[in-house]
Amino acid sequence: MKGYIEERAIDIANYIIEQNATVRQTAKKFGISKSTVHKDVTERLLQINPTLAKCARKVLDVNKSERHIRGGLATREKYLHQTNQ
Numbered sequence: 001m002k003g004y005i006e007e008r009a010i011d012i013a014n015y016i017i018e019q020n021a022t023v024r025q026t027a028k029k030f031g032i033s034k035s036t037v038h039k040d041v042t043e044r045l046l047q048i049n050p051t052l053a054k055c056a057r058k059v060l061d062v063n064k065s066e067r068h069i070r071g072g073l074a075t076r077e078k079y080l081h082q083t084n085q
Contacts (some may be wrong), residue, residue: 006044008040010049013032015050016059020063023038041057
């Protein structure tokens with residue numbers, strides 16, 4: 001594996017853990033696709049640093065379990081702003 005890819009995978013995992021970031025937020029921050037973020041954390045990082053991969057995976061699992069709530073809140077906010085204008 002290329003050195004920069006390994007370095008990117010570690011940087012991504014650290015960002016996810018420190019910021020409690022979602023895959024979408026991480027992809028935007030690093031200028032890569034969501035699928036690249038997911039592949040870096042779930043596959044590449046597992047070979048490089050399994051402990052770090054496990055920590056990042058926990059954050060992503062929590063975010064995934066809460067995403068339906070976030071989506072509902074975002075929709076609620078959207079319609080509240082539309083009715084106030």
